[in-house]
Amino acid sequence: MSLQYRSLFPVLWLLVLGSSRIQGQKNEDSNEFTENSSELLDLEHNSLAPQCPKKCACSPEGIVDCGGFSLKEFPIDIPEQTNHLSLQNNQIEEIFPEELARLSKLETLNLQNNRLTSKGLPEEIFDQLENLNYLYLANNQLTGAPKFLPRTLISADFAANNLTRIYDLTFGQKPNLRSVYLHNNKLEDPGLPENMFNGSDNVEVLIMSSNFLKYVPKNLPRALYKLHLKNNKLEKIPKGAFSELLGLRELYLQNNKLTNEGMDNETFWKLSSMEYLDLSSNNLSHIPSGLPRNIVLLHLEKNAIKSIGKDVLTQIKNLEYLLLHNNKLKARGIHPQAFQGLKKLHTVHLYNNQLEKIPSGLPRRVKTLMILHNQISEISRNDFATTYFMEELNLSYNKIISSQIHREAFRKLRLLKSLDISGNNLQTMPYGFPKNLLSLKLKVNEISSIPKGTLSGMSKLQELYMTDSLPFALFLQTLDMADNQLTSIPYDLPESLEYLYLQNNRITTVPEDAFESTPNIKGIYLRFNKIAFNAVKESTFQKLKHLQVLDIEGNFEFSDPWKNVDHSEEDMEEEEEEEEQELEEK
Ligand SMILES: *[C@@H]1O[C@H](CO)[C@@H](O)[C@H](O)[C@H]1NC(C)=O
Ligand SMILES: *[C@@H]1O[C@H](CO)[C@@H](O)[C@H](O)[C@H]1NC(C)=O
Ligand SMILES: *[C@@H]1O[C@H](CO)[C@@H](O)[C@H](O)[C@H]1NC(C)=O
Ligand SMILES: *[C@@H]1O[C@H](CO)[C@@H](O)[C@H](O)[C@H]1NC(C)=O
Numbered sequence: 109m110s111l112q113y114r115s116l117f118p119v120l121w122l123l124v125l126g127s128s129r130i131q132g133q134k135n136e137d138s139n140e141f142t143e144n145s146s147e148l149l150d151l152e153h154n155s156l157a158p159q160c161p162k163k164c165a166c167s168p169e170g171i172v173d174c175g176g177f178s179l180k181e182f183p184i185d186i187p188e189q190t191n192h193l194s195l196q197n198n199q200i201e202e203i204f205p206e207e208l209a210r211l212s213k214l215e216t217l218n219l220q221n222n223r224l225t226s227k228g229l230p231e232e233i234f235d236q237l238e239n240l241n242y243l244y245l246a247n248n249q250l251t252g253a254p255k256f257l258p259r260t261l262i263s264a265d266f267a268a269n270n271l272t273r274i275y276d277l278t279f280g281q282k283p284n285l286r287s288v289y290l291h292n293n294k295l296e297d298p299g300l301p302e303n304m305f306n307g308s309d310n311v312e313v314l315i316m317s318s319n320f321l322k323y324v325p326k327n328l329p330r331a332l333y334k335l336h337l338k339n340n341k342l343e344k345i346p347k348g349a350f351s352e353l354l355g356l357r358e359l360y361l362q363n364n365k366l367t368n369e370g371m372d373n374e375t376f377w378k379l380s381s382m383e384y385l386d387l388s389s390n391n392l393s394h395i396p397s398g399l400p401r402n403i404v405l406l407h408l409e410k411n412a413i414k415s416i417g418k419d420v421l422t423q424i425k426n427l428e429y430l431l432l433h434n435n436k437l438k439a440r441g442i443h444p445q446a447f448q449g450l451k452k453l454h455t456v457h458l459y460n461n462q463l464e465k466i467p468s469g470l471p472r473r474v475k476t477l478m479i480l481h482n483q484i485s486e487i488s489r490n491d492f493a494t495t496y497f498m499e500e501l502n503l504s505y506n507k508i509i510s511s512q513i514h515r516e517a518f519r520k521l522r523l524l525k526s527l528d529i530s531g532n533n534l535q536t537m538p539y540g541f542p543k544n545l546l547s548l549k550l551k552v553n554e555i556s557s558i559p560k561g562t563l564s565g566m567s568k569l570q571e572l573y574m575t576d577s578l579p580f581a582l583f584l585q586t587l588d589m590a591d592n593q594l595t596s597i598p599y600d601l602p603e604s605l606e607y608l609y610l611q612n613n614r615i616t617t618v619p620e621d622a623f624e625s626t627p628n629i630k631g632i633y634l635r636f637n638k639i640a641f642n643a644v645k646e647s648t649f650q651k652l653k654h655l656q657v658l659d660i661e662g663n664f665e666f667s668d669p670w671k672n673v674d675h676s677e678e679d680m681e682e683e684e685e686e687e688e689q690e691l692e693e694k
């Protein structure tokens with residue numbers, strides 16, 4: 109077994125990375141086919157070709173680009189041998205069938221972003237285009253799809269029209285069809301044929317987001333790997349709707365009206381290739397059962413989930429990201445074995461729920477736990493007793509008071525790099541912070557005392573945030589942050605401060621205004637830092653009328669006494685195994 113963790117990356121960077129991975133889905137409104145083809149852009153106007161419509165660019169290879177010229181009409185003199193025709197970004201309202209019929213060699217027809225209406229695009233218009241592979245009609249004003257499209261079609265883009273109807277042969281009987289874009293239309297269930305893809309078994313990508321569908325369409329093609337149905341009015345997933353989609357990898361169902369009654373324990377079960385499932389912003393009251401084992405990223409946020417049962421998650425062996433924020437979870441609603449065996453699960457978002465304590469049985473390999481904005485009031489000794497791999501813990505905006513943090517609560521979190529307890533009710537600095545922390549945030553509390561020892565020995569600490577802790581600013585007299593890795597003097601020190609212990613850090617400069625906010629200071633201890641001669645000015649201290657001790661010795665013969673003492677991987681593994689055995693014995 110090998111232990112994997114990225115050490116010493118800046119915390120924020122990790123966060124950004126993590127979230128961009130989660131949301132790293134390409135905006136479907138900018139699918140690959142809506143870009144200008146570079147081939148077309150390279151053309152010179154009216155160059156080589158003998159006959160080329162005014163304003164267009166033609167190439168001997170049969171490429172004609174008439175894009176972006178505010179054309180109001182379909183050009184009449186397009187060469188017959190044209191195989192790629194771009195008319196995008198114009199103002200064309202109407203096309204006459206005979207104009208297109210001449211162009212039987214067309215493979216690509218790009219008409220996106222025009223003003224075409226269904227009336228202006230007569231039914232028989234595509235009859236003669238026996239070679240058409242790519243048809244782009246996005247951003248027009250079509251209300252009904254063409255009744256017939258050529259059998260040779262590979263990709264069709266009808267996004268952002270006003271489509272309310274699709275017909276049997278719009279997308280049916282097209283063995284080569286791979287991708288269909290229908291998002292941002294006005295499709296309702298009765299507007300779809302019973303078997304929309306009959307004879308089109310190779311469709312892999314189907315995007316129908318932002319329509320008005322109440323049901324998942326029936327008879328979806330078996331080759332699908334990407335199905336987007338977000339922003340509809342889905343209430344129900346009919347039995348078996350997904351049961352043939354063995355290759356489906358990405359399913360977007362977010363922002364619908366799905367309830368648990370609208371699905372059953374077999375709805376998703378057959379989706380054995382599914383890696384990405386988004387059920388967020390629906391109306392689920394519990395996690396659906398029968399989720400398949402290969403899901404990596406599971407979005408369940410923004411539902412009304414109250415509980416997590418014993419067996420709903422444990423079979424998802426590949427789960428890495430579990431997003432459950434903005435639900436109605438209470439700690440007692442989460443079964444203690446709900447996360448058991450999920451060895452890949454490293455990121456769990458539980459923020460904005462109703463947790464009154466840390467749920468027991470947290471996933472043992474969790475690295476990032478976001479549990480902010482709950483009702484947690486205490487941290488008990490064993491809340492984090494098994495989560496050895498935790499690197500980032502955000503407990504901010506709960507109701508934690510200092511005396512309710514057990515002194516040993518964090519003892520196992522040796523890999524923890526970032527801890528945020530801002531926005532709680534801490535009145536004194538708690539004891540027992542993990543010694544390897546890089547970042548500790550305690551903003552917006554009521555800290556008025558920092559007992560000796562609470563902050564010392566954290567030899568890697570790089571960031572300490574205590575600002576906005578208003579009462580802190582009013583009462584704190586002694587701040588002891590000796591023996592850390594601070595590189596600068598903390599900002600916004602409270603006016604009440606009398607003694608500041610910063611010895612044994614890595615402070616390099618003392619800004620002239622460093623003590624402007626502390627007129628009452630009596631002792632400043634800066635011994636053993638890395639301050640250079642010219643980095644301190646006398647004027648910095650001149651105004652401090654009460655200053656009795658300024659200890660700044662030992663700053664110039666600095667040598668590094670802090671060898672990083674990481675607990676070795678073996679230790680961790682051993683310890684985990686021991687605990688595992690203990691558990692098994694029970
Ligand atoms: C596509 O072409 C139009 C017209 O030539 C131009 O205005 C637009 O910026 C191009 N878009 C891209 C993504 O290249
Ligand atoms: C399409 O829908 C938009 C928005 O509802 C509306 O403004 C527009 O008039 C519609 N166009 C047609 C051709 O129906
Ligand atoms: C599917 O297409 C076949 C012809 O290939 C036809 O016989 C059948 O009725 C169609 N099914 C539906 C449901 O439209
Ligand atoms: C779904 O539930 C039924 C009845 O409780 C059960 O027979 C079936 O095995 C379950 N299916 C799955 C995939 O769990």
Ligand SMILES: *[C@@H]1O[C@H](CO)[C@@H](O)[C@H](O)[C@H]1NC(C)=O
Pocket residue numbers: 365367391393
């Ligand atoms: C969610 O479902 C509950 C019943 O389970 C229903 O009472 C409630 O109105 C639904 N909420 C929304 C926003 O649809």
Ligand SMILES: *[C@@H]1O[C@H](CO)[C@@H](O)[C@H](O)[C@H]1NC(C)=O
Pocket residue numbers: 123480502503504526527528547549
């Ligand atoms: C914890 O969550 C709060 C609230 O979203 C956020 O502002 C803060 O940056 C988070 N803390 C860390 C260390 O990321």
